[in-house]
Structure formats: C-alpha cells, structure tokens
Amino acid sequence: MKKVLRWIDQRFPLTSFIKHELTEYPTPRNLSYWWNFGSLAGIVLMIQIVSGIFLAMHYKADATLAFDSVEHIMRNVNYGWLIRYLHSTGATAFFVVIYIHMLRTLYYGSYRSPREIMWWTGQGLLVLLMATAFMGYLLPWGQMSYWGAQVITSLFGAMPFFGDELVTWLRGDFIVGDATLTRFFALHYLLPFIIVAAVFIHLVALHSVKSSNPSGINLADKDNIPFHPYFTVKDLFGLCIFLVIFSYFVFYKPNLFIMAENYVPANPMQTPAHIVPEWYFLPFYAILRSVPDLLGGVIAMGLSVMIFAAMPFLDRSKIPGGSRYRPFHRFMFYAFVIDIMVLAYVGAAAPEGFVIPLGQIATFFYFASFAILPFASKIEEKWLIKRGLPAEVEAMMQSEEAQKADRRQRKQDRRKTKRKDQ
Amino acid sequence: MADEKKKPIKTKNPKDPQRRDFLTLATGVVASTGAVAATWPFISSMNPSTDVLANATSEASLKGIRAGEVKTIEWQGKPIFIFHRQEKQIATMEGRGEGFDPENDSDRVKRPDWLVVVGICTHLGCVPLRKKEVWFCPCHGSVYDNSGRVLVGPAPRNLDIPDYKFIDPDTIVIGKEQV
Known part of the structure; x- marks a missing residue:
C-alpha cells in the first residue's frame, strides 16, 4: 500500500493534496452547526445525481410516454417508487439546505470581504439549481408540470421587440410540447454536472479564503484546528440528523411535496383552476404577481433573485462580521426572513382580496431592505463606535485600518518611483 | 543597443x-x-421543426355550435375559442369596449356572430375559463369580455385574433401556410 502511494505521489500530489485540503485543512474551532449546510448541500447534490441517473434509465422523454413512464417507474420498476421519491423529496431538501446555507451567510456576514467570490459563485449555483429544478419539474408531464412550464416560458415573452420569437424558440413549438419536454430533459441531465464543476470553483475559493466563523472575526492561527477529525465528525453527525429527517419524508410523507394535480396528465387545452409553483419558488412568484405590469413583474422577479449578489457592496459597515456585534443588522435579518415567509404565503394564495395589497407591501419591503442597507449599516456603525465596541473587535478594525493605510502608502511610493523614472 | x-x-x-x-x-x-x-x-x-410548422392550419366546422356557445378547437396545439354570439351579446360589445386596450368590436370579428380568438391569456399563457358572460384566467385573475378584450389585468392586451378565413359559411380555416 505504502509503495503504491509513493509511486503515485512521485507522479501526482495525492498525499499532499489530501493533507492540505482535507485532513490538515485549518478550520475555525468555533464553527456552529449552521456551518454544516455547505457539505450537506454537496451530499444532497450527490443523492440527486445518483437517483436521477437511475430514473433516467426508465424514464421516457416523450410527450405521449412521459407521464406513463413515471407511473411505470412507480409501479413496476423494482424500488422505482423509492428512487423517484428520493429524487422528488431530494429537490425539496436541496432548497431547504441551500436556503439555510444562504441565510447563515446573510446572518453572519460571511459574504463580506474577502469572501465576495464565494458569495457570487454561490449566487451562480443558486440560479443553476433553480433552472435545473424548474426543468426537472416538467418531466413528469402532469398538469402542474405543464402549466408551470407554460407560465415560466411565457415570462420571456415580456422581452421587448422579439419576445414572442424568443418564447417559440425556447419551446421549439408554439406551446409547451414534445420538443420542449425533450430539450428540458437534455438540459436537466446536463446542468447538474455543470453544478458539480461550479461547486469546485466555490470550494477552491473557500480553501483560499478559509471558512468564516460565528464571531465574524478573522481568527489567529492558534484558533484553527484541523478539519479531520474535528469537522469530518461534526459534518457526519449533522448528516445523520439530516438523513433521519429526509428519510421520514421519503418513506412517510413523499407526496407532501407533489401536488395532487400533478397526477393528472398534462392537458394543453385546460389550465387547472389554481396553479401554484413549487414551495421553493413561492416568494419570487409572489413578487412577479405583485407588480401590475408584466415586464415590470418579470424584471422585479429576476432582480429579487440576483440582488443578493450586491450584498458585499450594500453592506458598508466597518464593524467586522455579521449580526453578532450588530443589533440592527440582526433586526433587519429577522424582518427579512419574516417578509420572505409572508411572500411565500402570498405566492401560494389565490390573487384576490387582501392578498394583493399584502403582496405589494411585502414586495416593497423586500427591495427596501436591500435599498436601506448601505445607509443603515453606516448609521449603525457610527452608533456602535460611539457606544464602544468589544476590545477584540476594535483591535481587529484597527489592524484592518493599518493594513489599508499600509497598502495606500505602498501605492503612493510606487507612483513616486515611477515618476522619478520618467 | x-x-x-x-x-x-x-x-x-x-x-x-x-x-x-x-x-x-x-x-x-x-x-x-x-x-x-x-x-x-x-x-x-431549437426553433419549431418543419413538421410542427406543417401543422400551421386547422379547419373547423361551425355546424352544431348553438348561439351563446363556445367551442374550443386546437390550432398549432393552442386552444382556439370559437364563440357563437347571440344578438344581445353582439349589441353590448359594440364600440371600443370598457377595458384598457380599447379596440372596435367590428375590427375583432369577420362576421359579428362569430368571435374567433386564441384561448391563451396574454399575461402568462394560461387558458381562460368561461364564467357567465366573461372569460376568467385562473392563474392570475385576468378577465376578458365577449369580444376577447381585457377588462381586468394583469393581462397586458386583448386576446389575440388568429389569421382565419371563412371558406364557406359553415367552415373556417385558421392559420397561414408556413411551409
């Protein structure tokens, strides 16, 4: 064994790679369980890819066969029901895990310097995940699948000048049809592998800037501990808890996340009386509906997903970290979470009565919380400094100031020497 | 050097x-x-293939659609509402309508007793349901009158009128040859 390892190490940096990136990888010792969700997301991705590949062995991407082939998987294929429920419940689990992962980042300010690239690759991953989930949802070819795809592809019709042509191009037909189904299947199979590649970029960035931690303060070397065994164990324990909950839904409540209407085959001639997207799209769907203008609604919905990318710019406070030392940041975080839940409720309800103004208020608040952040973070910073900060935070800010001043000085020096040369 | x-x-x-x-x-x-x-x-x-384009036209017989009745037929896979309007329905639809996309009723029909519209909500593509004297979209609550004109948003415009012609008094052909 050792001989084989030595043979490999002379040709490929296997041992040093594992040491550097896994076993001896320095990790802050104060990470809480909120830091488990990154690795959990990776596991769920694997569950989805494996179950998806086995489903694809029995599934038929053809408008006349698709619905029946899913029923065939459920009834005839050995353990087909299990693989299918793993995959459908896995989609929900994926979004639960990713949303918690994002909320943790927002709460603890992990998106802040130097982790902007992590946050942006994460944003890209979110968009990829949403696209994959949306396309996968068409494949069972039930009524909800069909009309969900019809509505979402219609959104592109809001594009000025060539909206209609764009929609026809996306669908490959004048309505969502066989051409749409086969291309969605092709892309639904492709995108997860692109996600895997993007996850690696996310991880390369992580291993360059290292994990953030609940205190929000960059820890000294002595506060880091090796990833193995401390965090392999912690991640595995979290994984066990996750799998218990996940299995409960797979085995006892698998249809909680599949709408009854989706057991009716797609019918292009009749829209179901009340169409609702999957729960993970509800807040964004509510924003789409709350803007009275079609193009405006589409733009607002797109913006509501992409606006997270601006967080590193919007948060202008000099106080390090997230909510730990910033009471107003913490307040805004909880208000934002409640607002998202209100939007989800609005997205699920029929658009009548008080739901409409409620959706508009919640939409306004959603964007307002991003809009006031630059000012709120600055005001909060001044107030906190006036009130006095913990010594460790102050020391941290001073060292950061010193570093900045040092960089400025060096830049000036370089400029001076350049001028002399000329 | x-x-x-x-x-x-x-x-x-x-x-x-x-x-x-x-x-x-x-x-x-x-x-x-x-x-x-x-x-x-x-x-x-990724654009529609030639066999999809070849289905560009549909023929529909108007026989058997009683006054006041709506028949839904398929054209390019889309639902088409063929509405046999009664005298009083035609009378109330005259003029430019009460909606926010005003259009003369006479511009929207070839013969006043037959309204032919694409049965797809101009908002996000759902199929409106017939409810009493209007069409109601179950997805986002748009309402259209008996001329297919939008009365209540969020739909941005009236129901589309397909290309169609009467080839004899009882038959229409919907669509243009595209190949």
Whole structure:
C-alpha cells in the first residue's frame, strides 16, 4: 500500500493534496452547526445525481410516454417508487439546505470581504439549481408540470421587440410540447454536472479564503484546528440528523411535496383552476404577481433573485462580521426572513382580496431592505463606535485600518518611483 | 543597443499600423465570426421543426355550435375559442369596449356572430375559463369580455385574433401556410 502511494505521489500530489485540503485543512474551532449546510448541500447534490441517473434509465422523454413512464417507474420498476421519491423529496431538501446555507451567510456576514467570490459563485449555483429544478419539474408531464412550464416560458415573452420569437424558440413549438419536454430533459441531465464543476470553483475559493466563523472575526492561527477529525465528525453527525429527517419524508410523507394535480396528465387545452409553483419558488412568484405590469413583474422577479449578489457592496459597515456585534443588522435579518415567509404565503394564495395589497407591501419591503442597507449599516456603525465596541473587535478594525493605510502608502511610493523614472 | 532595436516595434503610430497588429486583429475577427456563425445551426435547431410548422392550419366546422356557445378547437396545439354570439351579446360589445386596450368590436370579428380568438391569456399563457358572460384566467385573475378584450389585468392586451378565413359559411380555416 505504502509503495503504491509513493509511486503515485512521485507522479501526482495525492498525499499532499489530501493533507492540505482535507485532513490538515485549518478550520475555525468555533464553527456552529449552521456551518454544516455547505457539505450537506454537496451530499444532497450527490443523492440527486445518483437517483436521477437511475430514473433516467426508465424514464421516457416523450410527450405521449412521459407521464406513463413515471407511473411505470412507480409501479413496476423494482424500488422505482423509492428512487423517484428520493429524487422528488431530494429537490425539496436541496432548497431547504441551500436556503439555510444562504441565510447563515446573510446572518453572519460571511459574504463580506474577502469572501465576495464565494458569495457570487454561490449566487451562480443558486440560479443553476433553480433552472435545473424548474426543468426537472416538467418531466413528469402532469398538469402542474405543464402549466408551470407554460407560465415560466411565457415570462420571456415580456422581452421587448422579439419576445414572442424568443418564447417559440425556447419551446421549439408554439406551446409547451414534445420538443420542449425533450430539450428540458437534455438540459436537466446536463446542468447538474455543470453544478458539480461550479461547486469546485466555490470550494477552491473557500480553501483560499478559509471558512468564516460565528464571531465574524478573522481568527489567529492558534484558533484553527484541523478539519479531520474535528469537522469530518461534526459534518457526519449533522448528516445523520439530516438523513433521519429526509428519510421520514421519503418513506412517510413523499407526496407532501407533489401536488395532487400533478397526477393528472398534462392537458394543453385546460389550465387547472389554481396553479401554484413549487414551495421553493413561492416568494419570487409572489413578487412577479405583485407588480401590475408584466415586464415590470418579470424584471422585479429576476432582480429579487440576483440582488443578493450586491450584498458585499450594500453592506458598508466597518464593524467586522455579521449580526453578532450588530443589533440592527440582526433586526433587519429577522424582518427579512419574516417578509420572505409572508411572500411565500402570498405566492401560494389565490390573487384576490387582501392578498394583493399584502403582496405589494411585502414586495416593497423586500427591495427596501436591500435599498436601506448601505445607509443603515453606516448609521449603525457610527452608533456602535460611539457606544464602544468589544476590545477584540476594535483591535481587529484597527489592524484592518493599518493594513489599508499600509497598502495606500505602498501605492503612493510606487507612483513616486515611477515618476522619478520618467 | 538592445533598447534602440526594441523601440520601433513598441511605438503605436495610428498612421502607420504595425503589420503584426493588423494580422492579430484580422485573425481574431475571422476566428470569432466563424465561432459565432458555427453556433447558428444549433440555435436554429431549437426553433419549431418543419413538421410542427406543417401543422400551421386547422379547419373547423361551425355546424352544431348553438348561439351563446363556445367551442374550443386546437390550432398549432393552442386552444382556439370559437364563440357563437347571440344578438344581445353582439349589441353590448359594440364600440371600443370598457377595458384598457380599447379596440372596435367590428375590427375583432369577420362576421359579428362569430368571435374567433386564441384561448391563451396574454399575461402568462394560461387558458381562460368561461364564467357567465366573461372569460376568467385562473392563474392570475385576468378577465376578458365577449369580444376577447381585457377588462381586468394583469393581462397586458386583448386576446389575440388568429389569421382565419371563412371558406364557406359553415367552415373556417385558421392559420397561414408556413411551409
């Protein structure tokens, strides 16, 4: 064994790679369980890819066969029901895990310097995940699948000048049809592998800037501990808890996340009386509906997903970290979470009565919380400094100031020497 | 010595473009044009195929649709509402309508007793349901009158009128030949 390892190490940096990136990888010792969700997301991705590949062995991407082939998987294929429920419940689990992962980042300010690239690759991953989930949802070819795809592809019709042509191009037909189904299947199979590649970029960035931690303060070397065994164990324990909950839904409540209407085959001639997207799209769907203008609604919905990318710019406070030392940041975080839940409720309800103004208020608040952040973070910073900060935070800010001043000085020096040369 | 030799290559006088710059630019332009052009077959392959286009027209018989009744037929896979309007329904629809996309009822029909519209909500593509004297979209609550004109949003415009013609008093052909 050792001989084989030595043979490999002379040709490929296997041992040093594992040491550097896994076993001896320095990790802050104060990470809480909120830091488990990154690795959990990776596991769920694997569950989805494996179950998806086995489903694809029995599934038929053809408008006349698709619905029946899913029923065939459920009834005839050995353990087909299990693989299918793993995959459908896995989609929900994926979004639960990713949303918690994002909320943790927002709460603890992990998106802040130097982790902007992590946050942006994460944003890209979110968009990829949403696209994959949306396309996968068409494949069972039930009524909800069909009309969900019809509505979402219609959104592109809001594009000025060539909206209609764009929609026809996306669908490959004048309505969502066989051409749409086969291309969605092709892309639904492709995108997860692109996600895997993007996850690696996310991880390369992580291993360059290292994990953030609940205190929000960059820890000294002595506060880091090796990833193995401390965090392999912690991640595995979290994984066990996750799998218990996940299995409960797979085995006892698998249809909680599949709408009854989706057991009716797609019918292009009749829209179901009340169409609702999957729960993970509800807040964004509510924003789409709350803007009275079609193009405006589409733009607002797109913006509501992409606006997270601006967080590193919007948060202008000099106080390090997230909510730990910033009471107003913490307040805004909880208000934002409640607002998202209100939007989800609005997205699920029929658009009548008080739901409409409620959706508009919640939409306004959603964007307002991003809009006031630059000012709120600055005001909060001044107030906190006036009130006095913990010594460790102050020391941290001073060292950061010193570093900045040092960089400025060096830049000036370089400029001076350049001028002399000329 | 070395510095003197290097200098003429480095200068970028716009009146005397270096041949190397030109070649680099030309290669870049040709290569990127080629790369863009090569994507065209793939992009085009995603458009409706010829067999989909061949279904461009549908023939519909108007026989058996009683006054006040709506029949839904399929054209290019889309639902088409053929509405046999009663005298009083025609009378109330005259003029430009009460909605926010005013249009003369007479511009929306070939014969006043037959309204032919694409049964797809102009908002996000759901099929409106017939409710009493209006069409109601179950997805986002748009309402259309008996001329297919939008009364209540969020739909941005009236229901579309397909290309159709009467080939005899009881038969219409919907759509234009596209291939």
